[in-house]
Amino acid sequence: MSDRRTAILEAAATVIARRGVRGLRVEELAAEAGVSKALIYYHFEDRTDLLRRTLAFVNNRAERYTAEQAAAGQPATGAPAGPLRRLEQALLLELQDLPHVRENSTAWGELRASAVFDPELRGELALASVIWVREVADQLGEVRPTAPESALTASAERLTALLEGLSARWLSGILTLADARTRMREAIGVEVAHLDRLD
Amino acid sequence: MSDRRTAILEAAATVIARRGVRGLRVEELAAEAGVSKALIYYHFEDRTDLLRRTLAFVNNRAERYTAEQAAAGQPATGAPAGPLRRLEQALLLELQDLPHVRENSTAWGELRASAVFDPELRGELALASVIWVREVADQLGEVRPTAPESALTASAERLTALLEGLSARWLSGILTLADARTRMREAIGVEVAHLDRLD
Numbered sequence: 001m002s003d004r005r006t007a008i009l010e011a012a013a014t015v016i017a018r019r020g021v022r023g024l025r026v027e028e029l030a031a032e033a034g035v036s037k038a039l040i041y042y043h044f045e046d047r048t049d050l051l052r053r054t055l056a057f058v059n060n061r062a063e064r065y066t067a068e069q070a071a072a073g074q075p076a077t078g079a080p081a082g083p084l085r086r087l088e089q090a091l092l093l094e095l096q097d098l099p100h101v102r103e104n105s106t107a108w109g110e111l112r113a114s115a116v117f118d119p120e121l122r123g124e125l126a127l128a129s130v131i132w133v134r135e136v137a138d139q140l141g142e143v144r145p146t147a148p149e150s151a152l153t154a155s156a157e158r159l160t161a162l163l164e165g166l167s168a169r170w171l172s173g174i175l176t177l178a179d180a181r182t183r184m185r186e187a188i189g190v191e192v193a194h195l196d197r198l199d
Numbered sequence: 200m201s202d203r204r205t206a207i208l209e210a211a212a213t214v215i216a217r218r219g220v221r222g223l224r225v226e227e228l229a230a231e232a233g234v235s236k237a238l239i240y241y242h243f244e245d246r247t248d249l250l251r252r253t254l255a256f257v258n259n260r261a262e263r264y265t266a267e268q269a270a271a272g273q274p275a276t277g278a279p280a281g282p283l284r285r286l287e288q289a290l291l292l293e294l295q296d297l298p299h300v301r302e303n304s305t306a307w308g309e310l311r312a313s314a315v316f317d318p319e320l321r322g323e324l325a326l327a328s329v330i331w332v333r334e335v336a337d338q339l340g341e342v343r344p345t346a347p348e349s350a351l352t353a354s355a356e357r358l359t360a361l362l363e364g365l366s367a368r369w370l371s372g373i374l375t376l377a378d379a380r381t382r383m384r385e386a387i388g389v390e391v392a393h394l395d396r397l398d
Contacts, residue, residue, distance in 0.1 A: 018316060020219050106315055113312065115371035116305055117217060122372040129373045157378075158361060158386050165364030172314035173321040174328045179356075187357050190393045197392065 005043050008033045009057040012050060017106035021051065021114035048120050051111070055121060058107050059128050065100065066093050083142035088188055090139065094163055095170060095181050105167050133157050140195065147195040155191040162187050204242050207232045208256040211249060216305035220250065220313035247319050250310070254320060257306050258327050264299065265292050282341035287387055289338065293362055294369060294380050304366050332356050339394065346394040354390040361386050 011033035015024050030037045044050040069089070081089065094105060115122045137156035141147065166183055169175040175183075210232035214223050229236045243249040268288070280288070293304060314321050336355035340346065365382055368374040374382075 020221055020312070022219055023221055106312075109312060109367075112367060112371045112373070113219070113305075113308060115373075119372060125371060126373045129368065154382065154385060157374075158382050158389075161364035161368060161374075161382065162357060162361040163364070164367065165360035165362070168308075168311060168363065168367075169328065169360060172311045172324060173318060174311070174314075174325045175356075175360075183353065183357050183360065186353060190357075190389060193396065194389045194392065 002043075004033075004035060004039060006057075008035060008040055008043060008050075009054055012054040013058050013061075013103060013107045016054065016110050017103045020110045024051075051114075051121060052124055054107070055111050055124050055128070058104050058111070061100065062094070062104050062108075065104075066090055069093050083139065084188075084192065087136070087139040087143060088185060091136070091159065091163055091184060091188065092181055094167055095177060095184060097177055102171060106171055109164075109168060109171075129160070132160055136160055140191070143192055144195040147198055151195060151198050155195060159187060159191055201242075203232075203234060203238060205256075207234060207239055207242060207249075208253055211253040212257050212260075212302060212306045215253065215309050216302045219309045223250075250313075250320060251323055253306070254310050254323050254327070257303055257310070260299065261293070261303050261307075264303075265289055268292050282338065283387075283391065286335070286338040286342060287384060290335070290358065290362055290383060290387065291380055293366055294376060294383060296376055301370060305370055308363075308367060308370075328359070331359055335359055339390070342391055343394040346397055350394060350397050354394060358386060358390055 008029070011029055012024065015029050015032055019025075019028070026037050026040055030040055033040075040050070044053065094101065111121060112125055115125055133153060133156045136159055137149075137152040140152045140155055140159075141149075144152075163184060166175065166180040170177050170180040207228070210228055211223065214228050214231055218224075218227070225236050225239055229239055232239075239249070243252065293300065310320060311324055314324055332352065332355045334355075335358055336348075336351040339351045339354055339358075340348075343351075362383060365374065365379040369376050369379040
């Protein structure tokens with residue numbers, strides 16, 4: 001992907017986080033990316049194309065910081081973290097006071113909110129959500145290998161939806177980051193104990 | 200409260216759900232409410248006052264439909280529903296395909312999203328959230344009277360945040376209403392079982 005194209009997508013995530021999808025204007029996007037409006041029209045077919053690719057960019061960036069931090073989070077002794085610790089780390093990465101985490105979560109929330117009245121992103125949003133639930137279900141399966149597949153998926157769907165709910169409360173100043181992280185950590189324990197009872 | 204004032208608040212909830220807080224314009228609000236712009240300026244001090252009162256209106260309306268449906272949900276035999284059934288009913292009321300439920304949840308999400316960059320509604324949002332968590336904690340306390348207070352509050356905070364997360368997925372077409380309701384019902388069971396273990 002060209003540097004200019006990436007710069008436009010980065011800028012689109014920033015502007016959407018700041019103004020919402022409805023507030024995204026090509027003038028502000030061009031200024032934020034430091035490119036001409038013409039270059040935006042050159043790289044993206046239309047508004048829908050730009051929004052779809054921004055959604056993909058936001059998702060890829062979340063996966064990238066998840067993978068990087070998971071690698072960085074390996075204990076210094078060289079002993080690999082257990083599956084429960086890895087699951088906790090992966091989910092808690094979304095509750096960190098870092099500019100790119102705040103921006104990614106805010107932009108995702110705005111892109112999702114746009115789908116309430118406008119169906120054009122629904123397919124991509126649903127797919128991204130299914131992939132995320134699948135990943136968390138797989139990680140839960142490593143924690144409790146004998147739990148039924150359907151129970152793992154249901155737990156993963158609850159944990160990821162809870163994470164989105166807690167993240168929205170934290171980002172809007174309703175809940176402190178520490179409380180959001182505590183509730184999330186507890187929820188993982190509660191769901192793992194639930195899987196134990198099903199065994 | 201005057202009928203005109205209520206009509207303006209109803210219209211504000213509708214327009215905020217449709218356009219977001221940033222997209223709320225006094226022209227569209229006046230047209231939606233069927234009043235003059237001057238009447239809006241007469242009833243509300245400024246934009247912040249209008250937003251604060253719309254947030255209160257949205258919260259009161261949610262409490263009203265919760266109370267009405269809870270009353271309507273009493274079994275025909277006259278036997279009162281048990282505390283677990285009442286808790287389920289109260290939480291599942293937010294996951295119903297009714298215009299006022301969709302509009303209320305969407306408007307609440309937009310008001311909350313506006314607090315990410317603009318702190319003016321944070322106090323009201325946090326207070327509304329604390330009150331809701333308190334109510335759900337009290338209902339959980341009726342289900343499990345010997346559970347510690349702090350555990351009831353933590354469970355209530357998780358259940359209400361999960362409900363917001365599931366509701367956002369349903370409203371944006373990521374999750375079916377049936378799946379959202381199933382996940383919510385399961386989560387209540389999972390949290391009650393968790394409280395049992397703490398007893």
